[in-house]
Amino acid sequence: MSGDSEQRLQDLIVYLRTIQKPNKPIESVGVHDNLFASGLLDSLAIVQIVLYLEKTYGIDISAGGFDPERLSTMASIVDLIDKANP
Amino acid sequence: MFLDLGVGNLAEPVSGRAWSQSEIARQVARRVARFTRCGLSRGDRVFLPFGNSLEFFAELLAIWKLGACAVPIDSRLTAFEIRTLVSAALPRLAVVDHLTEAAVAEALADAGVPVVETTQAGDEEATAGFSQLDDDALILFTSGSTGAPKGVVHTHRSLRARWMGLRDHLGVAPFARTLCLLPTHFGHGLICNCLFPWLSGMDLFVTPPFRPEIIIRLGQMIDDHRITFLSSVPAVWKLATRLSKPPQAGTLQRVHCGSAPLSAHAWEEIRAWTGTRQVCNSYGITETGSWVAGLGNADCAAEDGLIGAGWGAIIKVLHTADTTRPLVPEDECLPGESGFVWLNTPALMKGYFQRDDLTALAVRDGWFLTGDIGFLDEHGRLVLRGRERDEINRGGMKIYPSDVDTVVERFEGASDVCTFALDDEVYGQAVGMAVVLTNSESATIQALHSWMRSQLAEHKMPMRWWLVDEIPRTSRGKINRDAVKAACAGLTPLDLAHVLAGEMSG
Numbered sequence: 001m002s003g004d005s006e007q008r009l010q011d012l013i014v015y016l017r018t019i020q021k022p023n024k025p026i027e028s029v030g031v032h033d034n035l036f037a038s039g040l041l042d043s044l045a046i047v048q049i050v051l052y053l054e055k056t057y058g059i060d061i062s063a064g065g066f067d068p069e070r071l072s073t074m075a076s077i078v079d080l081i082d083k084a085n086p
Numbered sequence: 087m088f089l090d091l092g093v094g095n096l097a098e099p100v101s102g103r104a105w106s107q108s109e110i111a112r113q114v115a116r117r118v119a120r121f122t123r124c125g126l127s128r129g130d131r132v133f134l135p136f137g138n139s140l141e142f143f144a145e146l147l148a149i150w151k152l153g154a155c156a157v158p159i160d161s162r163l164t165a166f167e168i169r170t171l172v173s174a175a176l177p178r179l180a181v182v183d184h185l186t187e188a189a190v191a192e193a194l195a196d197a198g199v200p201v202v203e204t205t206q207a208g209d210e211e212a213t214a215g216f217s218q219l220d221d222d223a224l225i226l227f228t229s230g231s232t233g234a235p236k237g238v239v240h241t242h243r244s245l246r247a248r249w250m251g252l253r254d255h256l257g258v259a260p261f262a263r264t265l266c267l268l269p270t271h272f273g274h275g276l277i278c279n280c281l282f283p284w285l286s287g288m289d290l291f292v293t294p295p296f297r298p299e300i301i302i303r304l305g306q307m308i309d310d311h312r313i314t315f316l317s318s319v320p321a322v323w324k325l326a327t328r329l330s331k332p333p334q335a336g337t338l339q340r341v342h343c344g345s346a347p348l349s350a351h352a353w354e355e356i357r358a359w360t361g362t363r364q365v366c367n368s369y370g371i372t373e374t375g376s377w378v379a380g381l382g383n384a385d386c387a388a389e390d391g392l393i394g395a396g397w398g399a400i401i402k403v404l405h406t407a408d409t410t411r412p413l414v415p416e417d418e419c420l421p422g423e424s425g426f427v428w429l430n431t432p433a434l435m436k437g438y439f440q441r442d443d444l445t446a447l448a449v450r451d452g453w454f455l456t457g458d459i460g461f462l463d464e465h466g467r468l469v470l471r472g473r474e475r476d477e478i479n480r481g482g483m484k485i486y487p488s489d490v491d492t493v494v495e496r497f498e499g500a501s502d503v504c505t506f507a508l509d510d511e512v513y514g515q516a517v518g519m520a521v522v523l524t525n526s527e528s529a530t531i532q533a534l535h536s537w538m539r540s541q542l543a544e545h546k547m548p549m550r551w552w553l554v555d556e557i558p559r560t561s562r563g564k565i566n567r568d569a570v571k572a573a574c575a576g577l578t579p580l581d582l583a584h585v586l587a588g589e590m591s592g
Binding site: 020022024046048050068 | 296297298299302321322324325328329481511512513535544545547549550551582583584586587
C-alpha cells in the first residue's frame with residue numbers, strides 16, 4: 001500500500017469511528033473483512049460512507065453504476081479512492 | 087372498498103411471489119379457520135412479530151374478520167421487551183414467520199402465549215362475520231417497551247376515517263400500483279403506505295424494509311412493476327437518489343416522504359430522481375392514523391418544513407400546550423406566528439391502551455396535541471418548525487429516551503442517566519447517553535453494556551456514551567434533555583469500543 005493509500009486508510013478509520021456501533025474497535029476488523037457483516041455498521045450506514053466519499057474526495061458513486069461490494073471493506077473503499085485520485 | 091375489505095392483488099417483487107385477489111380470499115379463509123380452531127374470538131389480541139409479506143396481510147384480514155385486534159410488533163425487540171409488551175397486552179395468540187427471531191418466539195412461548203407459524207394455516211377454510219366499527223382493530227406500541235407500554239389503539243372506525251379522508255383529498259387512482267419499502271409494524275408503512283391503497287382495491291407490492299441491496303435497485307423495480315406510488319423516509323431517499331439509477335418508464339404519479347423532517351434540497355433531489363413534481367412531504371402521526379396533512383397538488387416550490395393542508399383533519403396552531411383546560415379561540419396564533427400544532431380528526435385513535443393518564447395528556451375535547459411546533463402560512467398551509475417531543479427520530483423510526491433510561495436505571499452500578507438525541511447526517515438523529523456510574527472501571531462499563539444489550543433492541547442502543555458526575559435537573563427535579571446534550575457537547579465521549587475490547591484508554 002502506498003503512502004497516500006495508507007493515509008487514506010487512516011483517514012477512513014478515523015471517519016468510521018464516528019459512525020460505528022461501539023461494540024468493538026474498528027481496528028479489530030481486518031481491511032479485507034466485510035464491514036457490514038462485522039456488525040459494526042448497520043446496513044444503511046452505506047449512505048454515510050457514500051457521503052464521506054462525496055465530501056472528502058468529490059467522488060460521485062452513482063456515476064459509474066453502483067456496486068455495493070465496492071464499499072464493503074476498508075481495502076475496497078481505499079482502492080476506490082485511489083482510482084479516483086491517482 | 088374499505089367497508090367490505092375488497093382488496094387488490096399482493097406481490098413481493100424481491101421473492102417473485104404474488105397472490106391474486108381470489109388467492110388472498112382463500113388464504114384469509116384458511117386463517118379464519120385456523121384462528122377459530124385456536125379459540126380466537128372477538129376482542130382478543132394477536133401479536134404479529136413479523137411483516138412485509140403476503141402472509142402478514144392475510145393474517146391481518148383474518149384477525150379482523152373474527153373481530154379480534156392485530157398488534158404488529160417490531161421483530162427486532164429483545165426477549166425482555168417482548169415480555170414487557172405481553173404482560174401489558176395479554177395477547178391470546180402470536181403468529182410468527184420463518185424470519186422471526188427464535189428468541190422472540192421463545193420469549194412469547196415462555197410468557198405463555200400460544201405461537202403459530204403463519205404458513206401452517208391448514209387446508210380447511212371458514213368464513214366469519216363482520217367486525218364492528220368500534221371494535222379495536224390495531225394496537226401500535228410506540229414506546230414503553232421496557233417499562234409502561236404506550237400503545238396507540240385504532241378502531242375500525244378511526245382507520246376508515248383516515249382512509250376516507252385520504253381518498254377524498256388524493257383519490258385512489260395514483261395508488262393503482264403501490265410499492266411499500268417501509269416496515270409494516272408502524273403507522274406510516276402499515277396504515278397509509280399499505281392498507282389505504284390495498285383496501286381501496288389497488289395492487290400492493292411489498293419488500294423487506296430498509297434493505298440497501300433493494301434500495302439500490304429501486305429505479306429498476308419501479309419500472310419492472312410499473313409502480314405508480316411509493317412512500318419512504320428521508321434516509322432511504324438519500325440512498326436511492328445517490329446509488330440507484332432513476333426509473334425510466336415514467337409510471338410514478340405520486341411520491342411521499344414522511345416520518346422525519348424533509349429539507350427543500352432533499353425534496354428537489356427526490357423530484358429529479360423520481361421524474362415527477364408530485365412529491366409530497368406527508369405529515370403523519372400514529373395517533374391520527376399517520377398521514378394527516380400534506381399537499382394534494384404537490385407541484386409547488388419546495389420549502390423546508392412545508393406540509394400543506396389537513397387531509398380529513400382540521401389543523402390549529404395555538405399558543406397553548408395545556409390539555410387540562412378547554413381550548414378557546416383566543417389561543418389561536420396569527421398566520422405566520424409559531425405555536426403548538428393541534429389536530430382534530432375523526433381518525434384520531436381511541437386512546438392509549440389502558441393508559442387513560444397518557445391519553446388525557448395528549449387529547450383535549452377531541453383535539454390532539456401533536457408535540458410539534460409550526461405555523462400556518464398566508465395560504466393556510468402548515469409549516470413545521472420543530473418538535474417539543476422527547477422522542478429520538480432515527481431515520482423515521484422513533485426511539486423514546488425513557489425506554490433506554492428505564493433499563494439503565496435498573497443497573498445497580500448506575501445512579502443516574504439521561505438519554506438524548508444526537509445530530510446524525512443520514513438518519514437525522516442518533517442516540518446519545520450521559521450516565522453517572524458508581525465507579526468508572528472497565529468492568530462496570532462492560533457489565534452495563536452487556537445488561538443493556540440483553541434488554542434493548544439493537545437500534546435503541548446509544549451510539550455515544552458520556553460518563554458524567556451528575557445529570558443536571560431543573561428546580562422541579564426534571565431532566566432537561568437538551569441541556570444535558572449541550573453539556574455533553576463540550577466533553578469527550580467515552581471510547582466505548584476500546585473499553586469493551588478491554589483496552590481502557592485515557
